Amino acid sequence: MSRQVILTRREVFSSSHRLYSDELSEEENKKIYGKCVNNHGHNYVLEVSVKGVVDPKLGMFMNITELKEIMRIYVMDKLDHRNLEGVPELKSIVTTTENLSIFIWDQLYPHLKQHLYEVKILETENNFVIYRGE
């Protein structure tokens, strides 16, 4: 019997950002995003989940070390200790947690393919977003 499991790796990255849309006026930005138009920082908690069938011989379908390395190269090295507005791929988007989760999915998908199940990001301990590639 094949057993499908979901495996999750958690990382924390620290980034600064502000919520600001180039498509809005200064006044509209202030009205919509409030205090978040000012530069501020978060210790984002990122949880990436992969799904697969356990190989009975190995007791796993993916080594966490491999997942950790993929997350390091394609997410952590790009976002940790950065100002998100300075990350080239994020230049033209508003760095909401929603957009970050989609960005991270797109970074990881080519390397995890059908195994990638969920990207979850906690911006604060109260606010988080889940993206499953839909």
Ligand SMILES: Nc1nc2c(c(=O)[nH]1)N=C([C@H](O)[C@H](O)COP(=O)(O)OP(=O)(O)OP(=O)(O)O)CN2
């Ligand atoms: N839909 C979204 N709304 C907001 C986002 C977002 O990513 N998506 N982000 C922010 C800000 O970036 C902001 O930093 C949130 O901080 P804050 O309001 O201080 O966070 P908390 O809700 O955890 O703090 P409280 O103490 O509970 O107010 C805003 N909106």
Ligand SMILES: [Zn+2]
């Ligand atoms: Zn913020």
